[in-house]
Amino acid sequence: MPNIDLADERYRVQSVARAAALLELVADAGPQGLGVTEMAQGLGVAKSTALSLARTLAAAGLLRSLDVGARYGLGLNLLRLGDLASQQTSIGELGLPILHELSRATGMTARLAVNENGYPIFLERVDGGGPVRFHAPLGQREEPHCTAAGKAILAQMDEADVRRLIDEAGMRVHTPKTLSTVEDLLGDLERVRQVGFAIDDEEESEGVFCAGAAFFDHHGRCAGALSVTDLKLDVPLREVQALGLTVREHADRLSMALSGSSRAARR
Amino acid sequence: MPNIDLADERYRVQSVARAAALLELVADAGPQGLGVTEMAQGLGVAKSTALSLARTLAAAGLLRSLDVGARYGLGLNLLRLGDLASQQTSIGELGLPILHELSRATGMTARLAVNENGYPIFLERVDGGGPVRFHAPLGQREEPHCTAAGKAILAQMDEADVRRLIDEAGMRVHTPKTLSTVEDLLGDLERVRQVGFAIDDEEESEGVFCAGAAFFDHHGRCAGALSVTDLKLDVPLREVQALGLTVREHADRLSMALSGSSRAARR
């Protein structure tokens, strides 16, 4: 898991860092949770240490004991904090209503991603009406080269930055349609700039179609992208153009909202 | 805020507890975030201590520095962890489709709460089609005595437990219609058991109407409640009975999903 933290290495507190690592460990463990022995192994500490950490986190609601005192899973306080985190990002707050409208207008699952150094991080999701649910976790950092949101963001960067980013992120191949060379990608990004929206046509996942468009903050910098997702079967080819324009139109509305017609961005 | 810790007081690690308190502090601070000095004051520690905690949390993605190294807000990793927390509860996963249907069937905002020691904690929310959005944050622990979900859950507990819980939680009065004595509440709970659903008729918030019904896990224990919310203006009095039954019916379906097959255990 590439969790690279460019923050200052100095002034770390060991037990808190271990507690955070424990949260990740439990998150990876799945619904059945983790016992102290597993925690201790995973963290490389003594059992008693793991127990102290778990108890403390549980008291704060960041973990919860599943059985009586035995195994631990993620706590429900994380839900509240996560919800607040997306609201406080203010992009999430402003974007959520627009996301609902986009979902209703297209009948598809709509998502909002913010731009973190070129990577899309999904902040909000509104499920469409259909029977199929697309199970992309919020807060997840997606790959730039094979997702609609990622390419919509890349299309706003200059070529040198794109090359540098791809050099770092790589271009993992998921399906036969995944773009696998930088030249192919750059060509596609040029197309994105012309039409104003990006397409992911089974490039990340077989049978899944996405369309995305970037939005911009009050500095005019690309702040993120909106996207819609559905089964490719349900997206008639001749409607792709209209669909893309709908996404772009909603993204433009978010850009306007962010550029401060209503909101006092000061302070 | 009453953040009661029923976990064992022993074996706590101080710095982790402080870090968790810091998360709460930042959550309360709002979008502009917190500076080191404010953190230190809020926690009652030295500035350098607060800085170490914040840096460590930021490195784990639980906080993020808003400006360059100055103020801190909630981190986006919380979003991912919160999302995973609700998925791992498996009630959320099974309940979401039913929640969508309930929202569509009623046209109202539908919510799913789990039962945490008698308190309802909202895990999922699906907004209705109407123009008004009810902005209750996910993961929030609601009051038992004045919410539909809360009373639906209370109605499944025996009287002694209800008295004990109310003794702890209190019965804050929000509107003229809020039930303010335990006897009134117990009478209402008896009515809930008879009809199979609970009503919040402007008891928590003026002008807002809710209906809720409990659902049960495979042990037959009350695992939580579904509820719908709308403006009281939009809920004709004569439709309350039908509305309540619709909510109860969806709750029963969730009970069945949770128990694997049948047995909608009602005590």
Add this chain to the structure above:
DNA sequence: GTCGAGTGTTCGGCATAACAGAACGCTGGT
């Protein structure tokens, strides 16, 4: 332009508090 009051940051030393390890009960499988 100068001063100050408010930040965030750095550093070193002391005492605390966090850690490891071994021993204790418990439960469930064989």
Add this chain to the structure above:
DNA sequence: ACCAGCGTTCTGTTATGCCGAACACTCGAC
């Protein structure tokens, strides 16, 4: 009945997290 595995408890030791004081910087007032 046994052992193997778990979660839990306790005590000593030393690393570690903590404080406080001093530093660097950014504003605003005068």
